[in-house]
Amino acid sequence: MEDCIFCKIVKGEAPANKVWEDDEVLAFWDIRPSAPVHILIIPKKHLENVSAASNEDQALLGKIQLIAVEVAKKLNITDGFKVFTLNGSKAGQVVFHLHYHLQGGWKEKND
Ligand code: 5GP
Numbered sequence: 001m002e003d004c005i006f007c008k009i010v011k012g013e014a015p016a017n018k019v020w021e022d023d024e025v026l027a028f029w030d031i032r033p034s035a036p037v038h039i040l041i042i043p044k045k046h047l048e049n050v051s052a053a054s055n056e057d058q059a060l061l062g063k064i065q066l067i068a069v070e071v072a073k074k075l076n077i078t079d080g081f082k083v084f085t086l087n088g089s090k091a092g093q094v095v096f097h098l099h100y101h102l103q104g105g106w107k108e109k110n111d
């Protein structure tokens with residue numbers, strides 16, 4: 001996807017502060033964090049959002065959750081973190097390349 005900012009990050013054509021990478025998945029700091037720790041975890045494969053995933057993506061989607069736990073350990077936020085994705089503009093999705101937000105690092109309970 002030529003105009004997709006996250007595809008550009010995957011290809012190294014745009015900068016990102018990476019915290020995890022393998023052949024299928026990339027995780028990097030959100031450019032405008034809304035939590036003390038705010039990471040985006042994306043499949044390298046371009047999918048618009050989770051609605052665009054199909055059965056062949058089942059393992060990839062599961063793997064992303066396990067990577068979220070690994071990244072949470074790496075960044076010392078295992079005492080409390082959120083993993084979520086926004087699906088569609090009505091839900092607030094702005095970047096149409098599937099991404100999971102990993103947030104944590106709060107000092108107090110965060111609702
Ligand atoms: P959405 O609302 O689509 O779930 O969230 C998109 C997220 O991507 C936002 O939290 C926004 O700050 C982040 N973001 C948008 N463009 C970039 C970028 O170029 N680099 C990084 N690291 N994050 C971005």
Ligand code: ZN
Nearest residue numbers: 004007046097
């Ligand atoms: Zn993309």
